[in-house]
Amino acid sequence: MESMKYIYGPVPSRRLGISLGVSPIPKKTCNYSCVYCQLGKTDHFMNTREMFFPVAEILMEFDAFLKSAVPFDVVTIVGEGEPTLYLGLGELILGIKERTGKPVAVITNGALLYDAALRAELGLADIVLPTLDAYDTVSFRKINRPHRSIDFEKVNEGLITFSKEYAGSLWIEIMLIDGINDDDVSLRKYAEALKKIKCDRVYINTPVRPPAETYAKEISPERMNRAVEILGGIPINFLDTEGFHSEIPDDYEAIMSIIKRHPMNQFEVESFLASRGCDKQAVEGICSRMRADDKVTAIDYKGIVTYRLR
Incomplete structure (x- = not known):
């Protein structure tokens, strides 16, 4: 199988098992420039939804992958930035669900959940995994470094509204960074924020791969235990070493x-x-x-x- 443009993996996911990735956006295209991002700094900083690629083209690649019969647990729309910037997201989710009985997940920063049309599109997914890295405007700007058109209160209200509307599984992820948002005061503010959100799981993460900014460091095991105690979440700060797959024959290209x-x-x-x-x-x-x-x-x-x- 030749190198694919939109479909990748499957790769191991600490939350989802063996995940077949779908990337509907160009490289490093996002409305945040998070200090901890494992892809490095955002190249294409934008907050306008666009039809970057034809849905039919992505689904054609998906069909080609399915013929390989490689096993996977879930189809995850995430890619190389923020997938909700893709204007064809709802159509893409429906197309994937027509082709497989496996659950469809979307990993998102949640920035655009104030948009009712987007909430309706995301409602088609089986699992949505938004991040909750900030509890106020100051922490929002310090950690997520959002596009200038994005307002914290609007984003927060969008997440709360979506959590009450959504019929699928909502898994919140909080990224804790040493010395930035892992102190008890911050953890209690997250706990207060979570009371307003109707979710099925809370995952607590910390940078385990090289971040965009060198100062975004992993928290200590003691602080992780404290976060679990206060937030009641599931820690996922460990590395996977198995489960990567590629149909590309050449090892280097794979x-x-x-x-x-x-x-x-x-x-x-x-x-x-x-x-x-x-x-x-x-x-x-x-x-x-x-x-x-x-x-x-x-x-x-x-x-x-x-x-x-x-």
């Missing part, structure tokens, strides 16, 4: 297709290549090639090398 949307650390690369029958020498050769590739950034983060596309 890795490139994954790290375009999902950075991989050295252990994940080794595990993935081993599952494809590569010996140690071949793995070392591919890692050396990535380190020399101008399109790839190799970041030493806490003693672990992580590869992502520039």
